[in-house]
Structures are given as structure tokens and as C-alpha cells.
Amino acid sequence: MQLTRASCALTLTIASAAFTPETGCVQVPSDGQRPALATHVQDWRDEVVYQLIVDRFADGDVNNDFSVAPGALGQYQGGDWKGIEDHLDYLQTLGVTTLWISPVIQNVDSDADIAGYHGYWQQDLTQVNPHFGDLAALRSMVAAAHDRSMKVVLDIVCNHMGQVFFYDINKNGRPDDYVNGSGGPGDPIVQVSEYDPPWQPEGVLSFSQEGTSGRAPILFFDDPSINRLPPQPGILATAGAYHGFGHIEDFNDVAQRTLGDFTGGLKDLATELPEVRATLVDAFARWVEQVDFDGYRIDTIKHVESDFWPVFAGNTRTRLAAENKNDFLMFGEAFDGNDQLVGSYTAPGMLDSVFYFPQHFTVFSNVFENAYSPTQAQGTDQIQQLWDQKTMNYGTQPQPGGIGIPPYKALVNFIDNHDVPRFLFASNGDVDALRNALTLLFTEDGIPCVYYGTEQEFSGGNDPGNREVLWTTGFPTDGDTFTHIQKVAGLRRAYVALRRGDTKVVWSSSHVATEDDAGVFAFERAGGDSGATAYALVVMNTDDFKSSSTSDGGTVMLTSAPPGATLVDVLDPTHATYPVDSSGHLQATVPAQKAMILVPQDQVVQGV
Numbered sequence: 001m002q003l004t005r006a007s008c009a010l011t012l013t014i015a016s017a018a019f020t021p022e023t024g025c026v027q028v029p030s031d032g033q034r035p036a037l038a039t040h041v042q043d044w045r046d047e048v049v050y051q052l053i054v055d056r057f058a059d060g061d062v063n064n065d066f067s068v069a070p071g072a073l074g075q076y077q078g079g080d081w082k083g084i085e086d087h088l089d090y091l092q093t094l095g096v097t098t099l100w101i102s103p104v105i106q107n108v109d110s111d112a113d114i115a116g117y118h119g120y121w122q123q124d125l126t127q128v129n130p131h132f133g134d135l136a137a138l139r140s141m142v143a144a145a146h147d148r149s150m151k152v153v154l155d156i157v158c159n160h161m162g163q164v165f166f167y168d169i170n171k172n173g174r175p176d177d178y179v180n181g182s183g184g185p186g187d188p189i190v191q192v193s194e195y196d197p198p199w200q201p202e203g204v205l206s207f208s209q210e211g212t213s214g215r216a217p218i219l220f221f222d223d224p225s226i227n228r229l230p231p232q233p234g235i236l237a238t239a240g241a242y243h244g245f246g247h248i249e250d251f252n253d254v255a256q257r258t259l260g261d262f263t264g265g266l267k268d269l270a271t272e273l274p275e276v277r278a279t280l281v282d283a284f285a286r287w288v289e290q291v292d293f294d295g296y297r298i299d300t301i302k303h304v305e306s307d308f309w310p311v312f313a314g315n316t317r318t319r320l321a322a323e324n325k326n327d328f329l330m331f332g333e334a335f336d337g338n339d340q341l342v343g344s345y346t347a348p349g350m351l352d353s354v355f356y357f358p359q360h361f362t363v364f365s366n367v368f369e370n371a372y373s374p375t376q377a378q379g380t381d382q383i384q385q386l387w388d389q390k391t392m393n394y395g396t397q398p399q400p401g402g403i404g405i406p407p408y409k410a411l412v413n414f415i416d417n418h419d420v421p422r423f424l425f426a427s428n429g430d431v432d433a434l435r436n437a438l439t440l441l442f443t444e445d446g447i448p449c450v451y452y453g454t455e456q457e458f459s460g461g462n463d464p465g466n467r468e469v470l471w472t473t474g475f476p477t478d479g480d481t482f483t484h485i486q487k488v489a490g491l492r493r494a495y496v497a498l499r500r501g502d503t504k505v506v507w508s509s510s511h512v513a514t515e516d517d518a519g520v521f522a523f524e525r526a527g528g529d530s531g532a533t534a535y536a537l538v539v540m541n542t543d544d545f546k547s548s549s550t551s552d553g554g555t556v557m558l559t560s561a562p563p564g565a566t567l568v569d570v571l572d573p574t575h576a577t578y579p580v581d582s583s584g585h586l587q588a589t590v591p592a593q594k595a596m597i598l599v600p601q602d603q604v605v606q607g608v
């Protein structure tokens with residue numbers, strides 16, 4: 001193995017495959033070689049994650065631009081892994097330390113005139129998606145990120161494959177768009193598509209003039225022109241590896257939710273079978289071994305039976321730890337506002353973390369996105385009530401062999417993502433509210449995750465409008481939202497309390513009108529894993545229309561700051577100061593959609 005830095009030689013001799021935090025030095029193989037696995041992360045709460053869709057971020061190699069239709073967001077646009085490698089400077093300038101890239105695996109190329117540019121239509125778990133480059137390009141990008149102490153998270157799907165087969169309901173050997181089918185014995189005849197029939201409790205049944213006659217044959221497509229080929233590896237090309245119940249119609253029905261095909265005809269894997277489980281553990285772990293990824297973001301976890309996750313997570317951790325890959329982050333996506341359900345996937349032995357979807361709805365949507373609307377804005381007591389549920393709904397002990405942080409302190413926080421309208425779409429273009437939401441994102445407990453394009457104030461609505469091409473912006477780094485992210489990311493990096501301190505809410509309010517404290521929310525980050533003295537107090541006003549105060553009807557906010565201390569607003573370029581009175585109260589007024597990040601005067605880090 002060749003090393004790109006002579007200074008790394010010592011590391012190699014003393015501790016094979018080690019990461020040295022002092023220098024950020026890692027073993028980086030020359031382009032295209034298989035890397036030695038290493039643990040590149042210390043504490044995931046120190047990371048700033050940037051979620052990007054590979055096809056949309058940067059086009060670094062026009063040689064892989066086949067089937068590209070510029071401007072048609074349902075088609076490939078040409079972005080690739082080389083493009084990411086070429087723009088690591090841009091990401092580092094923004095303050096990003098971890099990339100979550102969209103799936104790398106070979107997909108069904110197109111379906112109903114929509115392309116698999118997003119990567120969630122997997123067909124062959126063993127091959128790269130050639131639209132994004134080859135294995136050497138992927139390895140090169142990840143190695144270049146590691147060389148800058150950046151980490152890369154792989155996006156995987158355990159629940160389903162792409163639309164790789166049809167149900168031959170009329171047994172004519174061909175896929176038919178419309179055939180007569182049955183909802184079950186005695187049910188009326190209905191017209192269904194053999195590509196994507198609806199849920200049937202007995203499984204999708206074949207149907208003829210004589211009525212139903214047992215399960216419909218599952219026949220794999222064989223169309224190389226759009227890479228709609230039998231899935232790989234091995235067992236995934238057999239009918240027995242799939243549930244075959246048709247697509248989910250009622251997402252609240254647990255049987256349908258876990259056994260049905262996913263929206264878009266995506267075929268549900270029989271994840272309860274030991275052979276299927278072993279295939280998934282192995283296929284994805286191989287990508288980590290081949291490329292040195294630092295974690296998984298796992299798609300659609302609520303569509304897989306719960307007892308899958310301890311097996312998948314446990315076996316993955318054991319295998320990777322044996323190869324020097326520890327602190328491997330596994331966070332799952334359950335697109336749901338039900339905090340108890342989402343939290344259930346962080347029970348002992350399961351995932352390290354989840355994408356904090358309940359907060360997307362309750363906080364970023366209801367409080368921040370709706371702030372422009374006097375009739376829809378909600379009070380900041382909603383934030384406190386949600387956060388108060390964390391220790392009840394999420395794991396409170398680190399997962400054995402996991403990232404070393406209890407799940408409730410390692411939730412992946414996000415404002416928006418590729419499956420919901422962007423903040424600026426949903427908020428009627430409220431850039432002040434967006435920046436204030438970003439201040440919360442970068443100061444709250446957990447791991448901040450920014451959806452690509454937020455820094456360029458993208459405002460796309462529903463899929464695929466929210467999956468814009470970034471490179472047409474020219475990658476400017478001087479916009480107001482870009483520089484705001486840069487600022488709050490820098491403050492999070494500089495103040496350990498903002499990354500690892502315990503959280504205590506000291507003011508929230510149901511008020512959303514003319515009251516003194518309408519829209520005010522304040523919380524402390526202190527103690528815990530940040531040390532005995534580190535302290536930060538975040539005070540924000542989510543009201544769009546007026547300044548508000550940390551007081552109401554004569555009651556003033558009580559803090560845990562030392563009585564008589566002077567706090568400095570490090571978010572303010574002038575470093576304005578605020579006195580804490582002799583009994584710990586702090587009176588402050590915050591302009592509409594602004595925030596303060598207050599730290600004790602003797603803890604101020606200069607130059608941040």
C-alpha cells in the first residue's frame with residue numbers, strides 16, 4: 001500500500017490502521033486501491049453531516065454522462081463521485097465533516113420513464129452504479145475525504161429491491177399493464193397491474209375466467225436495455241426471497257407495512273429469512289471493506305420487521321470490528337412523526353441512531369416553516385415537549401459495539417431532506433426563519449445534518465423539485481445562508497458544550513401572538529460529556545413579526561449560569577454582553593427570527 005503522506009509512516013508502524021487525531025493523519029492508498037479499514041471518527045456528535053444526491057451535486061466526469069437529460073429532474077443529470085472529490089474544498093469551507101452520499105449500487109435504470117438517478121432502485125448489490133463512476137473513482141473520493149479527516153456514510157436499503165419482477169397474474173408469461181385480478185376469494189374482480197398490484201392478504205393470486213388459482217408466479221424481468229435484470233447476488237434472484245403480497249395500501253397496518261411492496265413497485269424482501277439476512281449483511285459489509293465507509297444510513301426501516309435489526313446491526317458490528325472498523329454509525333430512516341415508533345429502532349442491540357423525523361414535523365415544520373403564517377405558527381413549548389420524550393422513546397445506553405453514545409444523544413437532526421419539500425418552499429421563502437432553524441440545528445443535542453443546496457437557498461417543492469442540480473450555481477461561498485452555516489458550524493466546533501453538553505430547556509412558550517415572550521425558546525448545553533465548566537446558553541426567537549423577551553408577566557428566565565456572570569453572544573459579530581443577575585436570571589430581547597449563543601466571558605474563543 002502506498003501512502004500519500006510521509007508523516008503517516010510512523011502511524012503505520014506503531015498502530016496498524018490507526019487514526020491519529022493530532023494530525024488528522026490517515027492511511028490513504030493511492031487512487032483506486034483497496035484501502036485498509038480504519039476508524040476515522042472519535043465522537044459522532046463532533047461531526048457535521050451533509051446529505052447529497054450524487055447525481056445532483058457535481059459532475060466531475062462527462063464520460064459517464066449517458067442517458068443524461070439536462071434540466072429534467074426525473075432523469076439523470078450527470079453528477080458523480082469524481083465531482084464530489086473535486087469539491088471537497090467547498091464542503092470543508094462550509095464546515096462539513098461527514099458526507100452522506102446517495103446509494104452507490106447498480107440500479108434499474110428507468111421505470112415508467114423515470115430514472116433511477118436517486119439510487120433507491122437497487123438491482124445488483126455487488127456492482128457500482130456506472131452513472132457515478134467506477135470502483136476506483138469511489139475509492140478515490142472516499143480516500144480523499146479521509147485525507148481531510150472527513151467521513152463518508154453509505155446509504156443502503158434492506159427492505160426492498162427495485163422493480164425487478166412482475167406478478168404473472170394471468171399466467172401468460174408476459175407483464176401486462178391491466179389484467180383482471182381479485183382481492184381474494186369471494187371479492188369482486190378488479191383491474192390491476194402485474195407490475196405493481198395492490199396488497200392481497202393471501203399474497204398476490206393468479207386469476208383466470210375460473211377465478212383465483214393460487215399464488216401468481218413471480219417472474220423476473222430480463223431487459224438489459226434499462227438494466228432491468230434479475231437481482232443479485234444469489235438468493236435475491238429467487239422468488240422465495242420476496243414476500244409477494246403486492247403493494248402497501250394502508251401504511252398503518254403493520255402486516256402491510258412490513259410485508260407489502262414499497263411505493264413504486266419496489267419489491268419487498270423476505271427479510272425474516274436467515275439466508276436473506278445473511279446476504280444483506282454480507283453484501284453491504286463488502287462495500288465497507290472495499291471502500292472504507294464510516295457508517296450506514298439505512299432506508300425505510302419501519303418496513304422491515306423489528307427483529308431484523310438486532311441481527312443486521314449486531315452481525316455488521318462484529319464483522320467490521322474484526323477488521324479495525326469501530327464506531328461505525330448506523331442510523332435508520334423511518335418516515336414518521338410517531339416518536340415512540342421511530343425511537344423503537346434504537347432499543348438495545350438495534351441501531352445507534354435514527355433520522356429524527358418527529359423533530360422535522362414538530363419543530364422545523366410546525367414552529368419554523370409555519371412562522372410566516374399568524375394562523376399556523378406554533379409555540380416553542382412544542383419543542384420542549386418533544387425533547388422531553390427523548391429519554392422515554394429512544395435508547396439511553398450506547399449500543400454494544402456501536403458508536404459509544406446513547407441513541408437519545410446521537411439523533412441525526414435535519415431540517416429537510418430529499419423526501420419532503422425544502423424549507424424555503426414550505427416557509428414561503430422565509431430565509432430568516434431558515435437561518436434561525438439552522439442555528440437550532442447546529443446548537444442542539446445530536447448530530448446536525450444539512451441537505452445539499454440549503455447553503456445555496458434552494459427552494460424546490462416535492463420530489464423531484466427538491467432534488468435540484470447544484471453545480472449550475474457555480475459553488476459560491478459568499479451567500480448569506482452559506483456564511484451563516486459556516487458561522488454556526490464554526491461555533492459548534494469551537495465550543496464543546498454545543499456538541500457534547502447535556503441539554504436543559506430554560507424557556508419555552510405556547511405564545512405566538514403579541515405576548516412579551518411569543519416565540520422565545522432557550523436552552524442550556526453544559527456538563528455531561530463536555531466537562532465540568534463548559535457552558536452555553538442558546539436563546540432564540542421564532543416569531544417572524546416582532547422582538548420578544550425572556551420574560552413574561554414579571555417572570556424572568558432563570559439560568560444555571562453563575563450568578564453575577566457576564567455572558568457574551570458569540571453569534572453576534574460585536575460580541576454583545578448580557579449580565580446574569582445575582583440570583584441567576586437573565587433578561588434579554590431577541591429580534592424576530594434571530595438568536596443568541598451566550599457563553600461565559602472567560603470561555604470565549606477568539607477568532608471564531
Ligand SMILES: [Ca+2]
Pocket residue numbers: 059060061062063064065078079080131
Ligand atoms: Ca458525470
Ligand SMILES: [Ca+2]
Pocket residue numbers: 167168169170171172173174175176194
Ligand atoms: Ca401476464
Ligand SMILES: [Ca+2]
Pocket residue numbers: 159257258259260268269271303304305
Ligand atoms: Ca418489508
